[in-house]
Structure formats: C-alpha cells, structure tokens
Amino acid sequence: xxxxxxxxxxxxxxxxxxxxxxxxxxxxxxxxxxxxxxxxxxxxxxxxxxxxxxxxxxxxxxxxxxxxxxxxxxxxxxxxxxxxxxxxxxxxxxxxxxxxxxxxxxxxxxxxxxxxxxxxxxxxxxxxxxxxxxxxxxxxxxxxxxxxxxxxxxxxxxxxxxxxxxxxxxxxxxxxxxxxxxxxxxxxxxxxxxxxxxxxxxxxxxxxxxxxxxxxxxxxxxxxxxxxxxxxxxxxxxxxxxxxxxxxxxxxxxxxxxxxxxxxxxxxxxxxxxxxxxxxxxxxxxxxxxxxxxxxxxxxxxxxxxxxxxxxxxxxxxxxxxxxxxxxxxxxxxxxxxxxxxxxxxxxxxxxxxxxxxxxxxxxxxxxxxxxxxxxxxxxxxxxxxxxxxxxxxxxxxxxxxxxxxxxxxxxxxxxxxxxxxxxxxxxxxxxxxxxxxxxxxxxxxxxxxxxx
Numbered sequence: 001x002x003x004x005x006x007x008x009x010x011x012x013x014x015x016x017x018x019x020x021x022x023x024x025x026x027x028x029x030x031x032x033x034x035x036x037x038x039x040x041x042x043x044x045x046x047x048x049x050x051x052x053x054x055x056x057x058x059x060x061x062x063x064x065x066x067x068x069x070x071x072x073x074x075x076x077x078x079x080x081x082x083x084x085x086x087x088x089x090x091x092x093x094x095x096x097x098x099x100x101x102x103x104x105x106x107x108x109x110x111x112x113x114x115x116x117x118x119x120x121x122x123x124x125x126x127x128x129x130x131x132x133x134x135x136x137x138x139x140x141x142x143x144x145x146x147x148x149x150x151x152x153x154x155x156x157x158x159x160x161x162x163x164x165x166x167x168x169x170x171x172x173x174x175x176x177x178x179x180x181x182x183x184x185x186x187x188x189x190x191x192x193x194x195x196x197x198x199x200x201x202x203x204x205x206x207x208x209x210x211x212x213x214x215x216x217x218x219x220x221x222x223x224x225x226x227x228x229x230x231x232x233x234x235x236x237x238x239x240x241x242x243x244x245x246x247x248x249x250x251x252x253x254x255x256x257x258x259x260x261x262x263x264x265x266x267x268x269x270x271x272x273x274x275x276x277x278x279x280x281x282x283x284x285x286x287x288x289x290x291x292x293x294x295x296x297x298x299x300x301x302x303x304x305x306x307x308x309x310x311x312x313x314x315x316x317x318x319x320x321x322x323x324x325x326x327x328x329x330x331x332x333x334x335x336x337x338x339x340x341x342x343x344x345x346x347x348x349x350x351x352x353x354x355x356x357x358x359x360x361x362x363x364x365x366x367x368x369x370x371x372x373x374x375x376x377x378x379x380x381x382x383x384x385x386x387x388x389x390x391x392x393x394x395x396x397x398x399x400x401x402x403x404x405x406x407x408x409x410x411x412x413x414x415x416x417x418x419x420x421x422x423x424x425x426x427x428x429x430x431x432x433x434x435x436x437x438x439x440x441x442x443x444x445x446x447x448x449x450x451x452x453x
Contacts, residue, residue: 025170032178033111040191041103050077052106052193056099057081059091068275069283080289085268085276087226103193110189111181113201114370118176120204121344121374125176126169128379180370183396184427188364196367199223200351203233204371206253208343217253221260229354229365234258235327236350239335250338293360296401299428300361301326307421323357326435330356333439340443345375348438352431363427369396372434376442382449385442392434400426 041048053073058081061068068088072078081088094102119126180186189197202219205212217237223230234257241251268276283289292298294306302319310318334349351368355361369392376389404424410416422429 022170025174028171028174029111029177029181032174033181036181036187036190037107041107046074046076049103049106049191049193050079051195052094052102053077054079054081055083055087055091055193055195056094056102058083058088059093059095062088062092062272062275063095067278068272069278080283082283082289083227084225084265085272085279086264088275089268089271090226106193107190110193110197113198114180114186114189115177116201117197117204117367117370118173118180118374120201120208121371122173122176122377123208123374124344124379125374125377126173179393180373183369183393184399185364185366185369185396188362189367192364194364195227196364197370199227199230200367200371203230203351204344204347206257207233207347215256216249217256217258218260220253220257221262222264224257224261225264229358229361231261232350232353232357234261235331235353236334236346239331240338240346247338296405296424297362298360299355299363299366299401299425299431300358301356301428301432302359303361304425304428307424326356326432327353330435330439333435336443337439342375344371345438345442348372348375349435352435352438355431356428356435361428363401366396366427366431369434372438375438378446382445384449385445388437392437395430396427400430 050073057071057073058068060066061071061081068081068085072080094106097105181190186197188194202223206216206219209216220230220233220237224234234254237250237254237257240247241249241254293303295303298306301322302315305315305319305322308315330349330353334346334353337343337346337349348368348371351371355365355368358365373389373393376385376392378385380386401424404420404422404426406420407423408416408420410420
C-alpha cells in the first residue's frame with residue numbers, strides 16, 4: 001500500500017514515510033513559534049503565564065483542602081479563581097507537578113489543540129474537498145458544473161500544489177499553523193497560559209469530526225462545564241435538533257452535551273460541596289472577579305458599552321437589547337449554515353456568539369477567529385474568499401485595540417475621544433462584522449462563485 005493510501009474502511013494509513021514527510025513541516029512550525037514561546041516562558045516570574053498560575057493554584061487548593069474561591073495569586077497579579085468548581089478538580093494534575101513542568105506541558109497542550117483546531121477548520125483547504133466531501137474538480141463540488149481535469153486558473157494551481165497524494169499538505173498545514181499562532185488572541189493564549197483554544201478544539205471537534213470515537217456532544221458538555229461560555233453550543237444544538245428542518249443527530253448530540261454538562265456540574269457538590277455552593281451562589285454573581293470590566297481587553301458588547309460611560313441602567317438596557325438582536329441574528333445564520341452543509345461556518349458563528357454575548361470577553365477569548373478563517377477560506381478555489389480571509393487574519397494580528405488607547409492618550413480635540421473609542425473597541429466591532437461576513441456575505445459569495453463557474 002502506498003504512503004497515505006486510503007484503506008477499504010475509508011481511513012488513511014500512516015506509515016513511517018508519512019511521518020517522515022510531515023517532519024520538515026513540524027520542524028518549521030517549531031522554529032517559527034519558538035521565539036514567541038521562549039519570550040513568554042522567559043518572562044519575569046510575576047508576569048509569566050499568570051492564568052495558568054490561577055488554574056494551578058485552584059488545583060492546589062483542592063488538594064490541600066483550602067477554599068477554591070477564597071484565594072488570590074501573589075502580588076502584583078492578585079487574581080482569583082473564576083471558573084466553575086469542576087475546573088479546579090481538573091486542574092489538580094497541574095498542582096501535582098513543578099511550576100516549570102506545568103508551564104511547558106501547558107504550552108505544549110496549547111499548540112496541540114491549536115493544531116487540532118487548524119486541521120479541522122481548514123480541512124477543506126488541506127484535503128482539497130468541499131463541505132460535502134466532493135473534490136473541487138468534480139461535478140458534486142459545484143452543481144451544474146462539468147468536471148475540469150486539473151482545474152483552471154487559481155483552482156488549477158491549487159490542485160497542482162495538492163498533487164502527488166497531497167505531498168504539499170504538510171507544508172500548507174505548517175504555514176496555517178504559523179499564521180494562526182501569531183494572531184493576537186492566540187499569542188495571548190501563550191502569554192497568559194489560557195485555556196480558550198482547548199475549549200475551541202473541543203467544541204469544533206464535537207461538531208465537525210467525521211467519525212468521532214467518543215459520544216458526540218460529550219466534548220461540548222465538558223467545555224461548558226469548565227467555562228460556561230461554550231454553553232452557546234447547547235443553544236445551537238437545540239435549534240438545529242428540534243423544530244422545522246431539525247436533524248436527529250443534532251438532537252442526540254444536544255442530549256449528550258446537556259447530560260455531560262449537568263453531571264460535571266453536580267460532581268463537585270459531592271467532592272468539594274462548600275466550594276461548589278460558593279461558586280454558584282456567590283462568586284458567579286460577581287462580574288468584577290473577572291477583572292476590570294471597562295478594561296480595553298474586554299471586547300464583549302457589554303465591555304464596549306461600559307466604555308461609553310453611560311448611566312448603569314441605560315447600559316444594562318442597551319446590552320440586553322443588543323444581546324437579543326445579535327443572538328437572534330447569529331444563531332439563525334448558524335442554523336442555516338449547518339442545514340446548507342457548512343458546519344465549520346456554523347461553528348464559527350456560534351463561537352462569535354460566545355464572545356459577543358458574554359458579559360466579559362477578553363481578547364484571548366477571540367481564539368474562535370481561527371475557525372472563522374477556515375470557514376472563509378473554504379477549499380481555496382475562490383481567490384476572493386482567500387483574500388478576505390487574509391484580510392481578517394491581518395486585522396487580528398495587529399494590536400488594534402491598543403492603538404485606540406494611544407489615540408485617546410494623544411488628547412487631540414474631537415478626534416481622540418471619538419476615533420480612539422472606535423479603535424479601542426476594534427476587536428469587538430470586528431467580531432460583529434464577522435457575524436455578518438460569515439452569516440450573510442459568505443453564502444452569497446458561494447452562490448456567486450458557483451454561478452461564475
């Protein structure tokens with residue numbers, strides 16, 4: 001059997017030659033991300049992976065019988081544990097190893113889950129198949145279009161790049177990994193030792209894996225129990241599993257996800273009951289535990305409204321209204337994306353809901369941009385979509401919100417207050433634009449491209 005040949009069971013056989021073909025790509029990724037990793041893991045002690053320190057301290061509190069929600073990390077950070085109690089139970093292995101070992105292990109996990117996210121988000125581009133598994137040159141890829149051996153123009157060049165049993169796929173994957181690593185939300189994953197990209201990978205895998213070895217829905221339930229915001233996927237599964245056009249597999253996935261989340265939420269009441277009660281009846285109700293809600297890093301809709309410094313009641317009313325409108329718009333288009341056979345686009349939209357609808361969404365929560373890029377790029381046949389994806393990538397590589405802070409500090413009459421505020425909210429406003437881009441523009445562009453073909 002040739003290297004990479006598909007077996008009768010439909011699975012690809014990986015031999016030592018396959019791994020050898022991937023080795024240069026892995027080395028390229030390691031070399032490209034090493035400066036970022038070494039910079040942040042070499043940072044001064046009190047600035048190094050501060051969120052990982054929170055997780056590890058929470059796990060240590062469980063092991064030592066101390067209050068999980070009664071501590072803060074050492075000065076100058078003074079960060080409390082803000083996650084549900086099951087997250088503290090899952091963090092106990094981090095407390096059982098040395099601090100240097102925890103830093104390296106967690107950083108490796110960040111890149112492993114980023115690799116999973118990139119592989120699933122850009123699967124159509126990497127494998128040369130459309131959303132329904134049809135090759136770009138086949139009539140099934142573009143209804144009504146005759147097959148064109150080898151393709152033409154942009155598509156033909158891309159097909160030649162993928163030739164020889166996709167010999168270049170490892171290199172393409174390496175380029176995508178490097179590009180996504182330097183997105184600002186992903187850089188912040190490494191800087192702070194954050195968990196967001198792990199949650200992205202869990203939800204994405206649950207939604208788009210073709211032959212999962214786990215009960216589909218279990219990973220979404222786990223992610224929801226750990227950080228609550230992935231609970232938006234329960235809404236997504238609910239609206240796609242019930243009602244007109246519903247899919248039975250979505251309904252089954254919803255039931256498994258809800259059951260998993262419920263069990264993992266109840267488990268701490270048996271193991272650490274005092275901490276479980278403390279979280280659900282006190283800590284959860286205090287948004288200031290998450291940090292200064294008006295800070296630039298909070299790019300949720302509520303964060304943007306808070307920075308307008310309107311009366312609190314008016315801010316709350318505007319936020320509730322915006323949540324209702326954006327949720328209706330985003331979930332409606334996510335449902336349509338799934339029913340049209342574009343699950344990655346559906347996941348991208350729901351991930352954006354997790355950011356925009358949350359009371360607090362730091363910049364690193366925008367790790368969902370990786371999935372957005374995969375949805376926009378598609379299988380790479382449409383150069384317009386690829387250019388748009390490249391533009392979105394560049395936008396989220398740049399530290400745009402901090403430019404807004406600089407503009408405001410310049411105190412230029414009229415210009416600084418208005419332009420500075422807009423730029424300061426750049427990533428949140430960008431997320432709102434991405435909801436339209438993926439939900440409305442992308443389906444229209446697909447239709448236009450098919451018509452042109």
